[in-house]
Amino acid sequence: MDGGGRAGGSVGLIKLLDKHGAEIAADLRRFCGVDIVDWVHGRHSARFVLGLIGTFPDESATVAAMRGGREALGWGPQTYILADLVDAVQALTHVQVAKASKNPRTVDKPKPYARPYAKRAKGGGPNPFAKALARGVGEGGGVLTEDAVATPNQFKLPAAVAARSGSLPKAPPVRLT
Structure with a gap:
């Protein structure tokens, strides 16, 4: 998932987590038995986590969020x-x-059964996981690494993840089908 013009690696995963972090974290646990914190601590690569996200079934919370929200939950x-x-x-x-x-x-024509078509989410701002990542940005604009001292409300990002994330070019968002 790291090539071919698609977003990949840490940058692609961070973009997905920014939009659907809570759903992805829940689905990773539910369907794969993996905790997203394992990626943050360097136990799993971003490619591995993106690969797992690509295997989520249509009934998952992540796919529902990408299709338009809670009303799409369970629609396989x-x-x-x-x-x-x-x-x-x-x-x-x-x-x-x-x-x-x-x-x-x-004779009135019948209305079609309501379906959760893909809609763009309205406002609301970033999810809690994205806010936690945003708190990880230090005063100088850099990401806090493992060796940096963080305040209690800041999120530490491993040095290896921070290095990989900063070196990748900007890519279009990943589309899960």
Whole structure:
């Protein structure tokens, strides 16, 4: 995931965590048995964590957040098929009722079953994980490393992660499909 014009490594992971940190942390634990703190402490590489994120099922909180929020939670392929079936039954019922009616134009068309289509999240600011990472930026604009002294409300970033993050070029965001 670190090449081919896609965001990768620490930079790509930090961008994803900035937008969907709470969901990613929960899904990593739920589906993979991995704690995001392990990456922060250098026990897992950013590539490994990004690879795990790419395996999340459609029903995961992360995929739901990327699709538009909590209303998309639990919407997997089977749920979309069921919604399509409901729409098909309603359409057939509408045709039959209109056919039997004296004035078919007076029969209201059915509304499609509500689906959680991809929407952009409105405001709200960064999530708690992103705020914790933001607190890790020192007074001089640099990221606090393991050897730096942090105040209780600051987040320490391992030196190896900080070095890798600063050396990567800016890349477009990762898209999980």
